[in-house]
Amino acid sequence: MLNSKRSKIRWSFFVFFIPVFLWLMFLFVLPNLELLRMSFMGSRFLGERGFTLGNYTSFFLEPIYWLTFVRTIGFSLLVTFIVLLIALPVAFYITKVTKLKLKGLLMTLIMVPFWVSEVVRVYGLILLLRESGVINRILLAFGLWEKPIEMLYNDASMVLGLVYTTLLFMLVPIIGVMDSLDDALIEAAYDLGAKKVVIWWKIIVPHSVPGIMSGCIVVFMLVIGNFITPALMGGKYSSWFTQIIYNDFIAHMNWNRGAAFGFLLLIISSLVIWAGMKITGQKISTVVK
């Protein structure tokens, strides 16, 4: 009796485990192991064949690579920070200020743009911002300026695009934690003499830290690994590290160095997240929740 129950549990465990295992093994672990092996191999066209660290050392020896990388990380942090600054008051408004009915509507309004692909959304922004775009035409019609201004293809437009395309991924986890904040806590702080700034800084933000951290990690990872938005909205000087990887794979046919750069991106962005969690004193288990 007891035995049969135990074996049943084991069977159900395997039923669920095997697909997951196969999925991860063939679509994640094996390809990445192959890429890892390739990243230590010489290219067919350049340099020696066989085992080499050259793919990795070239990253540090060529300033264009690591400068682009530093730029990418810097802008990713900036975008994450801006998204956070926008998401906090918006999440607060949706969870604590609006009535229940309106809450559903506002959530839907936030979700709707994400039903279309990122490319379409970015082209939507381009339609607004470009030289012959909607904003320029309106401002010209009102005579606010005489010549159309090019608002695209610079760092600012790229940041705008990245903020726009990732905002949802910050809002959802923060709305989640703010929902769980008891209104009475805010009232209690108010009752004990706190001003609004203090309530934000001492009550709302500390309570929301798990959601803020998971939102920041997701947004940072999405931004640093983004390809299409910097490519479409950034200028010719706004190069993104993923573009370098892309060029290695596609333009230079140098899969070995592309793989090496891919791993560098993974390692260093993981380090940034780890450092961020250390500084804010968060554990991965609470953030993932």
Added chain:
Amino acid sequence: MRIALSVKNITKKFGDFPAVNNVSFDVEDGKFFSILGPSGCGKTTLLRMMAGFYEPTSGSIEIRGQDMIGVEPNRRPVNLIFQHLALFTMMDVKENIAFGLKRKGERGKKVYKKVEAMLERVGLSGYADYKIQQLSGGQQQRVAIARCLVLDPSVLLLDEPLGALDLKLREHMKIELKQLQHQVGTTFVYVTHDQSEAMVMSDYVAVMNKGQFEQIDTPQNLYYHPSCSFVAQFVGENNKFVGTLKKESSGNFSVVLENGKTLQTGMISSLAPGERIELFVRPEAIFINQKQEKSTNLLYGEVKEVLFEGGNRRLLVVVEGSSQEVIVALPKNKVYDMIKVRDSIKIGWDPAESVCFKETGVKTYVEL
């Protein structure tokens, strides 16, 4: 005595619905004042107006003579203890208690000296570095109280803070809260639906119903001299008889019940013969199987249930010839141990122990 809190003709309407309707009262300095009423009677709305979370539609609130209308909650000299305490779970015990002091601009060691003294006062010394989640329900209660008392408020408002505790702890905290109030001498305004909490702790109790105060009095007076039918029913247990008032030839008044039985009445206030009235008599005022005396009301009935509750034993008696149920409290001694279900029984009481009011049909759904 100085007046700590003075509320005059205060009204709060939500849309057209008056949650609090023209309420006035004064609380003297250092008193324990309770507002007792069933859920939905407007007592929490009233309390939140005193704390400043709601603006009254009309009327005035004065604390120590200062007008509070339009003053933000963070600038009022009152503090509120919330129903679910609302402790800051993101901080430890000492930061919770220091929160209000720091908002007043106090800094450094002085703050934590005060915190330590306050913790000692509520019996929690040594718990300064604990997390809120590590404390038991009763300890959290004390932290919530300490967090407010450390600010030395003119009035401490409490919104059913014992409601979430289990029975044993609630009984204990009742006494502790009363003693604490006595020690610190702060004016307490306590809102509750639990009449036992209000009776045990308070100097004065206001009974509230449908947005209005029915009676403000000492617990003793509320129990023995209720001013209206609602108070008689809501405060303590009571037996209700409905009938018509009749003037006897002797000049006394009596009540004719539906089954034709006549009951002598005690005090009546501004009632005219022929009026439909409610007569109340307390379970402990009823005698069992006594020889008839001249002035005693007598009823015959059958025991439907013997309710055993440890120290308190009560009988549920169905009056002969009607469906009227009467609760009778049994004395503590074992004289009446032989009474069993289905026994025929004679019950009676002194008319002076009963009170009459005009029939209102008010019902209170309070636990027996």
